[in-house]
């Protein structure tokens with residue numbers, strides 16, 4: 120196992136200070152290893168995630184070679200040659216576990232921003248203290264954007280939040296964490312080959328969730344009630360002005376509709392099966408409130424906004440992979456983690472084999488399936504994806 124940093128590198132170096140998991144402790148598990156503390160319904164801080172991963176690595180006696188960045192992977196007659204800072208390794212099979220979130224997915228319009236604005240991504244943002252005083256434009260209203268907008272607004276800076284497509288979820292539903300429902304009603308275990316539009320499903324933004332000790336729901340209603348201004352998708356920069364799309368009402372209606380459909384699915388499951396006895400009655404939530412008027416443009420040169428945070432998603436970095444398995448859009452070509460090249464595998468990508476694939480708890484089932492395939496490949500018996 121090669122890593123360019125230490126064990127848990129992404130949680131050690133690439134997360135902002137206040138981040139907690141949005142998945143509860145009881146759900147934080149790795150193969151043969153689960154949370155054993157006193158707060159199963161809590162949410163780990165960044166430091167706690169790191170400690171958890173380090174304990175797992177020690178318990179599994181994982182043969183990690185830290186500080187060994189892979190600089191290229193090339194195909195050979197028997198497999199692959201992996202070039203690292205400390206020499207070359209030849210292998211018959213190779214598992215790409217380099218993460219789904221190596222780079223911020225910043226739209227090209229960033230280049231049109233006035234140079235006077237501070238521009239940050241979730242990789243460079245650590246806490247509000249590093250921002251200049253004054254207004255902040257947060258672009259993107261999924262888990263990252265909502266959490267950063269809330270934290271920055273609490274620091275006393277006016278925040279404008281540009282909202283595009285998003286997945287709305289309440290933190291708690293019928294007295295249980297919404298991820299309890301996702302797991303027990305079977306949604307998170309849905310397999311990739313059961314999903315109608317897999318390409319689209321793989322690109323869905325992260326759910327609007329935050330992990331806090333109070334288990335609050337951090338949705339757009341909560342943010343606008345706190346005084347954060349909501350505007351539409353950041354669509355263009357023209358003559359020093361940010362232009363926002365006008366489709367907020369539609370975006371909200373769609374997210375509310377999808378949330379209600381998901382809650383219907385939970386209710387149906389609860390009716391059909393035997394859920395835990397303490398599940399509360401069915402409930403529905405207030406629709407997302409549409410602002411009376413939302414600005415369609417903002418003068419970026421007026422001084423009203425001093426910094427922009429791009430919470431516009433993440434993408435993997437395969438710049439070192441010299442194997443022709445990346446499609447025109449930069450995505451890895453694979454079938455449930457079996458990459459389109461002999462003996463090459465991937466793990467940890469969105470909806471790789473299941474809806475939960477990109478979450479910590481998704482690794483166990485995906486790893487089991489892929490190892491079976493990999494072992495079959497090495498034994499010369501092949502294996503079904």
Ligand SMILES: Cc1cc2nc3c(=O)[nH]c(=O)nc-3n(C[C@H](O)[C@H](O)[C@H](O)COP(=O)(O)OP(=O)(O)OC[C@H]3O[C@@H](n4cnc5c(N)ncnc54)[C@H](O)[C@@H]3O)c2cc1C
Nearest residue numbers: 122123128129140141142188189217218220467477478479
């Ligand atoms: C902001 C954020 C919040 C998240 N919140 C949650 C959450 O609440 N719950 C949850 O379950 N999941 C969450 N996730 C997803 C979470 O990151 C994953 O579940 C978990 O970290 C995935 O582990 P991984 O090993 O697949 O990828 P990573 O943690 O990204 O690890 C990949 C490793 O590969 C190494 N690497 C990359 N390129 C190279 C190279 N060329 N050479 C050598 N090494 C390399 C990196 O150093 C890194 O250590 C979150 C992700 C982000 C970005």
